[in-house]
Structure formats: structure tokens, C-alpha cells
Amino acid sequence: MLTWLKSHLPGGGLTAFISHSTCLQHNMGVGHPECPERLVAIRDQLKAAQIFDSLNEVEAPQVSEQQLARVHPPHYVEYIESCAPSVGTFRVDPDTAMNPGTLPAALHAAGAVIKAVDMVMSREAPNAFCAIRPPGHHAESAKAMGFCFFNNIAVGVAHALSQHRLERVAVIDFDVHHGNGTEEIFRDDPRVLMVSTFQHPFYPYCGEVPLGSNMLNVPLKAGSTGREFREAVEYQWLPRLHEFKPQMIFISAGFDAHREDDMGSLGLVEADYEWVTRQLMMVAAEHSEGRIVSALEGGYDLSSLARSVTAHVKVLSDG
């Protein structure tokens, strides 16, 4: 009933849940933490929590060459294409490998964020969550690293700026790792404000000194919990966001800062992800006509990942 009502209210519509089956085919080998089961766990938990049926499930298109080229130079895209193996795996860095399923997954992951931007801009959806892999925020304009090939969020941001002619967008990144790729791509771009928290010192061992004045980087010491995270959001992110007045909010939604995730050493819990999502919804309501596009980055403990995504998506879909 609630689903029917929301989809029939003027200006309503359901939160879009954008994914693609190719995202399950990318596999970096047995035991690799960035595994296809992550997406399965997320979907299962959204169903168990009875949230999945209140979402608009959408199949991601493949990103176009032109859409990728706004962020990644053609020589880099050609390099990634040339690395794609027809059998076996090809390693692009010690942690990051391509199998035959990787390139289609990467193209659809970036395409999902493009689709999310289009749906939110056209008011087909109030906001969107992209359940995608490979993740993107470590990918620099011409460098694959840290499980990332194409910078999905950056491709979406560039689409919003170029295709939809937005003048100010914000990128929020609460992954346990610093989003070095997004920072490198948008450094000193006055149309983009990036605010982030991340464990430091920690992979990728940068971020403490921001690359540009449009970057608000808040490093958190190992062992920091929701208290330190919420202070960073409340006293640093929110004032900058309100001052910037973004027309759209992008979230690099990594959940590896959860206390049960062994990848990092921060102590966030589901309630923190729920709280920060609510804060961002309020900023979006005030400045961005509610427009939020969120895309999965990290999160490797399957149970806490699925519970945290569910907390995040529940707030997005409750409006």
C-alpha cells in the first residue's frame, strides 16, 4: 500500500535501486574480499528487512565512451580494455585484477551512476542507490588501483555537470579509505565540493593534506568511533555543505568503517550510517531538491555490509 501510494503521489516515485547482473561476474580470485557475494548479501538483507519491494529496481546501462571520456582520457580506457583477459586473470596492481567479467561489470557500474543521475534529474526517482562493483573511488583519471578501474561516482558527477548543466555538486565519501581518485579528478574544480572522512594513516596513504581548496578531508585515527565521525560531520561537513549549496549530492558509500569490518580499524555501526544519511537528506532537502545519488564503494564483512546498506537505503527510501 505504501509502495502504491508513494509511486502515485505527485513528484513522488520510489528510490531507484540500480544494478546489473554483470557486476556479479567480476571476480578477482578465491578469498578476495571484493567479491560478488557482497551484492548478493545486500540484496538478501534488503529483502529480509522488507525494504526491497519498496524500491524501483532498475537495470544499469553500459557507460558510453563519451561519458567515460569526461573523467578518463581515451588512452587510459584503451589500456584497461587491452588488459581485459578472455581467460584467466590479469593483475593491474597487487590487489586489483581483471577476469573476463571485469570489463563488462566496470562499464555497467559506471553506467549505473549515469542512469541514477538521469532518473533523479528527471524526477523519475527522488534518489538512487547503485549496488555496483567494481567500486570506483580509488581510480584516478589514468590509474587503476585499490580494487577500482573506472571512477563511477566521478563519471556520474561529470555527467551531472556536463549533460544536466548543474553548477555545484557535492561528493560525500565515508568509506574507511580516502577517495584519492575522486580527489585527483576534481581537485580545484570549483563546481565540486568533496567532503570526506577516512582512517589515517591508512591505505592509500594520502588525503591528510587536501589537493585543493574544494576538498574537505577529515582524517580519523584508528580506533575512532561514531562519536568522532559524527563530530566531523556536524562541525566540518555540514557547515561547508550549507555554505556551498549543492544542486545534487553524490555519496561514495563505503561501509568498511563498520566496527565489524576487519579491513579497517574504525568503529562505526548501522546507527551511524542511518544518522549520516538523514543529515545528508536534510541538506539535500534544503539545497538540492532532495537529489541524492549514492553508489557502493567498500564494505567487506558481508553481514555488517548488508545491514549498513539496509540502514542507508531505508533512510533514502523513507523520504
Ligand SMILES: [Zn+2]
Ligand atoms: Zn574502502
